Amino acid sequence: MKTDMMEAARAFRWLFTLLLGLLALHALAAPASGNDLPSAVDLHLEADLAKKTASPLIVIFSRPDCKYCKAVKRDYLKPLISDPRYRGVVIRQVDQDSAAPLIDFRGKLTTQARFASAEKVKLVPVVAFYGPDGKRLVEPIVGARLADFYQTYLEDSIEKSTAALKAR
CATH class of the missing domain: 1.20.5 (Single alpha-helices involved in coiled-coils or other helix-helix interfaces)
Structure with a gap:
């Protein structure tokens, strides 16, 4: 026995x-295509990585067939990676419909689709900002919004998220 x-x-x-x-x-x-970002695999570890750079973990919830998601990734999120103001920023994507395995913020195995559902993501794109504990730091950016102002929305959310982390 x-x-x-x-x-x-x-x-x-x-x-x-x-x-x-x-x-x-x-x-x-x-990444599969030029405007894709790294896929979320272990949010617990990825949030810890973001914590080490004193920045929020940025997660875009998207779908492969969403042209607005592609535009947000290509025009706003990918450029953040090379922007010296956001050195070390950690950005991951979660596919709203994917059965790909994902370890959530509590270290539990789930799928990307189940995690998106648990986060109440109904429409995409959604850009959310998380702290190391898996809690959202500010309201997410839902939809593509006005292109002329999206960069401002994004930078404002990063600034507020970073301030919220420092206040903890």
Whole structure:
């Protein structure tokens, strides 16, 4: 009986290690297209990474067939990565309809679609700003809004999120 439990525990550890390895490979894989951002894999670790740079974790909820999502990623979020004012910013995307595995902020395994549903995302794009505890720091930016003002909305949300982190 004890041997069976030890074998089961060993098998569980092996499967868990394999799953983590696959998730890491998925995270390191190159984005599928020019305007894609890294896909969220482990929000708990990604929020911790953002915390180390004293910035919020920025998550865009999107869909592959959403032209507004593509525009927000291409025109506003991707340029943040090379902007010296936002050095070290961590941006991830969550596909509203994807069954891809995702570890949530509490370290629990879910899917991207279930996480989007739990966050009450109904329309995309949604750009949300999270602290290391997984709580939203400011109201998310919902929709593409007016192109002339989107950059201002984004920068304002990052500034307010960063201030909220410092106030904690």
